[in-house]
Amino acid sequence: MSRLKLAAFLLCVSVVSPVRSADDQQPKVTLKDGTELVGIYDEFHSDDLPAHAKLEIYYGIPYAEPPVGDLRFKNPVARGKLESPFSATEVGKSCVQMDPKLTEIPLTNEEMSEDCLFLDVTVPHPRPEKAPVVFGIHGGGFTIGAGNMPYASFRPTVAYADDLIPANLGLKDQQLALKWVNENIAAFGGDPEMVTLAGISAGAGAVGLHMLSPGSNGLFKNGIMQSGSPFDMNEIISASVEAKRKEVKAFAKLLGCSPEDTQDDVKLLNCLLVAAAEEVLDKINHVGAELGNPRLLPPIPIIDGDFLPDHPVTLVEEGKVYGESAIMGTSGDEGTVFLHSLNLDKEVRPVVNSTTFGTAISVLYGEYIDPALYDLIKLIYAPDHSVLLDENRDDFFHEASQFLGDRTFMCSHSQFARGLSTSMNVYRHTMTYVPSKNVMDIKWAGAGHGDDCQYVWGFVFEEEDRNLFKDEEKELSRKAMNYYANFLRTGDPNAPKVGEDSSLPVWPKFTKGEELFKDFTPALNNVHMKRSECYFKEHVLPPLNEAFKELQELRQKNDEKSKWSEEGQCEGESCHQDQPPVDNKP
Secondary structure (H helix, E strand, C coil), rough: CCCCCCCECCCCCCCCEEEECCCCCEEECCCCCCCCEECCEEEECCCCCEEEEEEEEEEEEECEECCHHCCCCCCCEEEECCCEEEEECCCCECCCCCCCCHCCCCCCCCCCCCCEEEEEEEEEHHHHCEEEEEEEEEECCCCCCCCCCCCCHHHHHHHHHHHHCCCHHHHHHHHHEEEHHHHHHHCCEEEEEEEEEEEEEHHHHHHHHHHHHHHHCCCCCCCECCCCCCHHHHHHCCCHHHHHHHHHHHHHHCCCCCHHHHHHHHHHHHHHHCHHHHHHHHHHHCCHCCCCCCCCCCCCCCCCCCCCCCHHHHHHHHCCCCCCEEEECCCCCCHHHHHHHCCCCCCCCCCCHHHHHHHHHHHHHCCCHHHHHHHHHHHHHCCCCCCCCCCCCCCHHHHHHHHHHHHHHHHHHHHHHHHCCCCCCCEEEECCCCCCCCCCCCCCCCCCCCCCHHHHHHHHCCCHHHHCHHHHHHHHHHHHHHHHHHHHCCCCCCCCCCCCCCCCCCCCCCCCCCCCEEEECCCCCCCCCCCCCCHHHHHHHHHHHHHHHHHHHHHHHHCCCCEEEECCCCCCHHHHHCCCCCCCCC
């Protein structure tokens, strides 16, 4: 999990591009502790909505003491009173992370620092009273991003899961920011009793984890999770404290800490504190290789008994969840984002032939799948289930992308939604509509990872892209935004504000057994999604794969058995273990 910058938005704020106002006056707001913040005015307009409004924006508000020096690997500490008046007119620095030119993730500020814990608050002008609040948490795999899509830093990666180096520091940063919002958002015109957490991808996973964390209880009311949930990372969350300690010691070794340092916790911490931030970031990326697992991703949250008291599956089964309502969304082609890594070509999609199919579903899947099951997976995921009848076909892109998308997002999303639906109202949407512009600019991605965000948050109306989208897409976006606005106000996407459009098709609750989705296409139909495929992924594939794994191990044992030649000489590598005693008597 990573350090991040967060943005708290009031409901009436649109995501269309703002235009800086020429007004010389600056907005001011007084926080609970008496600090006066000075912000800026912006304006936004859109001919397509149509809409025109004035905004107050307060950038770079520190909510925690800088996590530097002795605080580098400690729980966040609430910021003391700021110098008043405090100029909140400049975007804060991004957390130390990979070069955005390599990740292709734009940052609000490409200048990086360990001192990066800030909030941005945007509010309509004139200031409202008790407006609902959106607390946005960005995606980025818990390792990259900043306040504009918002996540990042190496600090939460190093977790000993004890008082010396606590775990889940990034999540605790978010929790502290939520406390700041609850204490101060009323001064901006927001309602602290109507805070909705919203996240995409890893940010959605973070939202779900707050819904399971006792420390976040009471700090928010509802949650929005798009293309992500805590169940996406079940295997990694299950990592033991001992495993995390092993990771930290391997990291310390790479950083140049002495063997003596790694055997003494206090010396280990001191060694980690004096290392340069850039060196820490560089070495973190090599921990997996050091431990013989190049796929190891250290920043993932773990069970620490504090922020996360138990495994997410257990907490959901026991009904230990917080919040009243949730919206959960996925796209129809979530898996194409993984296949992009096969050729990194945004114009021409990769061909997934018989050879690369195995690579894709085993390496990108994250665990070994016996090759004997490849044809079964192709059969399940072929649109007409006749893929094996065409001997000349050698492109299984569709089957691979759908399998990977279901494994990583769709099916785990459904598991989490089923669990939540016994404790709260859950509304699910998918998007099978292929957008005119993919959010990652991958031309062949279909309805790819995060593409639904363009419609529910109004990206299709941004000035630089508005001409790329069809009229029917803009109409779809208006309706999707109305659903979301209703949810932010009331926790129910079907409850319009008095005097507003009430003609939207009813969005049914997602319940066990029925499991209906609202499909974000122009028709806005209610649909069932991937029930057979997810049953296969959850209940059929694992035991089959385990059986083949055991069979393979048995074959290997048989192959390694001692073989003796007619002369009584050992021919097998392990035969020395079975060699009969030698009679040395003369």
